[in-house]
Amino acid sequence: MERTLTHEARGAARGEAPQIRRAGAAGGVRTDIQGLRAIAVALVLVFHLVPPALPGGYVGVDVFFVISGFLITGQLLREMEAGGSVNLPRFWARRARRLLPAALLVLGATLLAVWIMAPSGFVPSFLLQLAASAAYVQNWVLAAESVDYMADEAQVSPVQHYWSLSVEEQFYIVWPVVALAAVLLAAWAARRRERPGGGARPGRPGGSGRPAPSARLCFGILIGAVALASFATSIAVTAFDPAQAYFVTTTRAWEFAAGGLLALLATSAADPLARLSPAVRSAMAWAGLAGIGVSAALFTGGTPFPGWVALLPVVATALVVAAGEPRTRWAPTALLAARPMQWLGDVSYGAYLWHFPIIVLVPFVLGRPMGVLDWGAIVAATLLLAWLSKILVEDPFRTGAARSWTNGRTLAITTGAMGIMLALSLVGVDTAEKRIDTARDEVSAALQDPDTCVGLPALDPDSGCDPEPAEPPIPDPSLADKAPERCLSPIQGSELRVCEYGAKLETADRAIALVGDSHAEQWLGALERVADRENWSLLVMAKASCPFIAGDRDFDAATEAGKRALQQDCADWNERAVEKLEDTPQIDTVITSAKSTNRIVAVSGKSWRESAREAYAERWAALPESVRHVVAIRDTPQMPGNVLRCVTENGAEASRACAVPEQEAFHEDPLAEAAEVSQPARVSLVDLSDYFVVDDEASPVIGGVLAFRDSHHLSWAYSEVLAEPLGEEITGVLEPEPAPEPAREP
Template identity: 40%
Template sequence: MQLMAHPTPAAPTTVQPTPTDRGFRPDIQGLRAIAVMVVVLYHLWPTHLTGGYVGVDVFFVISGFLITGHLWREIETRGTIRLGSFYARRALRLLPAAGLVLVATAVAGYLLLPDDRWADTFKQLVASAAYVQNWVLAGNSVDYLLQNAPDSPVQHFWSLSVEEQFYAFWPLLILVTMRLVRRKQAVVAVLSALLLVSLAYSVYQTGADPKQAYFITPTRVWEFAAGALCALVTVKARAVWGWLGLAAVLASAVLYTKATAFPGYAALLPVLGTAALILARPEGRGSVGRWLSLRPATAIGDISYAVYLWHWPLLLLLPLALEVPLALPAKVAVLAATLLLAWLSTHYFETPLRASRALKVRRWPSLAIAVSLVAAMFAASVQANAELDDRAAEAAASYTSRLDEAGGGCIGAAVFTGTDCAPPFGPGPRMSATLAVKDQSNPEYTACDPTLDTRHVLECSFGPKDAAYRVAVVGDSHATQWLGTLRRLADENRLRVKTYFKMSCPFAEAIRVLPREAKERQDNCTAWQEEVTSRIVDDPEIDYVLVTAYSAAYRFEALPGRPALADQNAAFIGKWQRLLAAGKRVVVLRDTPSMLGKSIPSCVEKEQANLRRCAVARDKALKPDLISAAAAALGDPRVTVMDLSDGLCDAQWCYGFAGDVVVYRDSNHLTWQYAQTLAPAFWQAFVKAAGPLT
């Protein structure tokens, strides 16, 4: 889900200047109200206000306008910018409310969230306190194992992180420019150039990698710069500008969807609309600014920062606390609770702290609050993660002990073949969902599976060199998931294995295409495919090549200079024909069932009393598999297929929990533990597919 952010509300004043004053602008408060309500309503009803995420862009423009205007007035009156005072004021304005929400969310999350959500939640709590949350989410967006991770209750701090990073470098930029060239026009020229460069990069990155582009700071700087220019340039605006600007903001909120490539070009509409609203100024009865200056709008604007801070954790946690689904009554309750908590925390916590003479006169207390908040969240994170690790280790030890003692029994996949088993859910100790989630970061995977950010080939070898079957196992992370099984069979002296894995990169004679992927990663995959092919073809120790892939996730195009692919099957067939020509046999492993995007660890944690809810109908989970269909289309007896679906499904269902073991570590990757329990079935299927030794 795309999340939004916003800057802080203007400091409360006892005497409000007139709308034409260069300082306080009540219409800006009204504009904040529109922006924050657009964001909140989008998160509550995303199918109705499909583009409500543009509220964040409105706030970025407002921040650029207000902060630049303030800095410029300080230059005009003092001839410089007092950086220490500026940062202290920012800390005093932002941190009290943010710290309160982070602490409250940490406590509530610890009590309400399932164990499998805590490792990532604590990581994001620290990132939010340190205002680097946007970079954490940008990293997650390109991490193959985290793209489908559940939302965290502090995920919305990403935009506040962008703002804090803007506040950190913006006064320095203006101050350095003024020191070098003491003219206002020079600052305008520098900001204009920065706007154009950032906008161009935003357009490029949105096309190349939209998930990452949404969060990172460089793609958003131009929006702040647009607001900054509104503070520095003088134009003769008309009232109609305001109405056109409001129409642009609301149109983007209504017409944009999750499918809109954003920010990029699309962000121009809400950004230019906000700039027009700011430049129009609230003068004249016909101006939109007069309406935005009315008390109902400014009242929400006054608490808009707190509204933004509270709404997202309430949206995620309140239904858990009340044990009700997120239906209309719960959504109305979230909205009411958000407004109430925002009003209370603004007037009885945030405002008194900001009005404190001790904090306003001295810089160090405000800066100390900032350091203390980050340190406290870090310490809490370390402690909580230590507890979770202890619990996970304890669960792992208990589970492993039972697995060894049972010697197979009805554990894991054996539940489908054991004569005395009660499929699919056996009694007794159960593998914890926490252990399944920890399995995602298993160092054994990363030791043999490089990411798409490199062309590097990692080769892992294990098993006796004189084993009867000498096998290369090749593919994406759906091949890597069998590493536990392969190691077990190698340890039993049944296989000599060499692995060639690459996350999100299937073994094919074609260009693998993923939606809106950076071309560099696509090229890395293509180069890896060719290097691995050469190694296998030239290796006399390899007799069999076992291939599998998450083939439903990809589309294939012909390599440069090659004829167009006759069909998608040709991508795999072309690679296999090169292996066959080198005297290798090919064994194709049908892909594992898909759980249709359902996070199995979360489901297991939540549905302890009814684990059947973590199952998917077999006919839906076992959709047509491109890689096994390619083997059938080739029709060469040297290319055979092995299918382990019966170790994951019965006649009606494919299970997320079976034989006391969590089957998947997310929605489509097997846990190491469950894959190990499939070793007997894997061996039988492989020997049958490989055929007799010659």
């Protein structure tokens, strides 16, 4: 590989854009790297637009990471060798001019579009994500949310893709510091060897006789250490918690480091790549492109990633970069250097920035499923905006008047712009939350108004209401998960959270406890209304994905280590819940429910359902004697995973268009089966299944009310709708009609 280090060193000292060039390359720019950028952004765009078409297209991000590590390390090496040090302010200012103007432009445009286009229920979370993106900590925010059980089916933010930009920015902050540390380490070692008596050999005036390690060598050692530590972390965290591992910087740093090690190799005096024949380098390039293609085609959302699996796209990218631009007839050089590829590579940064907000926000405006023409329009709009932002924003800031700004001025202006974007996003959250409160109050008022044809009145044939209203359902799907109250402990941890509603424990006519997983907690809205009406004290103890049971949840989707931790957390939480019931003898009734399809660890050769039935019965039998009633609520139906999207796209037709056959929506419920065979004097079953079925179909819209907040949880609104029938069932259990007196003998 030929190098022009002297020319490049001068360019680095002047602050030119980072490019590791090869003599003879068109325009001095690596066309193979530009082609790789085009491939990477195309993979990501297709993956986000039509995921089934390219289920592993997310590896385009890994391609970008390796390229960034290669280019930035090369730039730092040239600066170190030309000037003997690394100018941190100049490096950061150059990166800020290159990246922040376009990124902040897209954030500003997205902020405006969110207020105009996004449903009100999504706006607060979108604004918080915008703030995280402006501060370049989006990846850590998403990592924290990845363990939120209730966020599994949450609406994707239009700036979620900024997670990878956040990782890159964090890399740009840390990597020059690592380079400077290498310079200082080399200087320290040199001074130590030059000191008299500093380990000198006999007969020599000083020094050890061996040359002090160079800054390049120290940099290589540090990069290698980062690579090994990060790769080990990536494997470990991916095995334990793949959702978090995908986003955090520590599991991704090795990908940048891989590019960095390649840059060290490619710019070394003994560059072994320069001795490879064009034929070998052509084969390397094709092998690398094939590896990227295989990753994109065969990886899926279920692939544990990054971990060791990410070696395939990372090594594949490194092979293409290492091959350079081989001049053989069958090399991919011409393909990567083709004008369309070069153009797409030039605008790849803007295309990455613009595509995701468009993909997320446009469906809110269309109100219907997107088709091929819509996809084409989104691609065209993305490329047009990417080109415009490059020539109007990126290029002027990189090569125009802004290039003459001092480092301090550049950093002050860009940091100030980030602060303004951060403030605008956060200030809007309070206003957006007030809009949600107003909309929720309007829905609650409509549900409580006996003269409105929504909810149960719409299902009453004698009410004169149309059971299928011509209006879109209430609440808006974006509000389905915005419950007035929520009391649910996270899936991780065993702390017992207790929430109190209704009357005070000391003055209540009765004390009841709602205990179980999120399918128990979903009845909070209904039970709170019942408690207020009956002067009951309601204590809620609920934990995500943790039923109130004397057995172990399977957590079959988790890794082995993660499964053991979650099982222990759930078991400890169960014991604390029982202790709370023992310590509160006023509680005479426990109400519970659980997701019917959450598997329990099978015991003694029995099926998991048989084991679950016995474990529920065992838990109820072990409750303190002060608990005289156990009310088990049969689980609610489960809908397709895209139910809210279906409702959004079909509007007033959703009650039919999004319904599923009754037998598909309802599943065998071990908790209900346990209640049916338990002591009838203590355990009772409440079954409200009929309130979800219309003409033998389970519908997400019942009586004009959106019944679900995701594929398997009730919406807060429909929980309130069912307060009356649920209250009647429970009071009937707690206060049974007196048995008729036996007939007297004549």
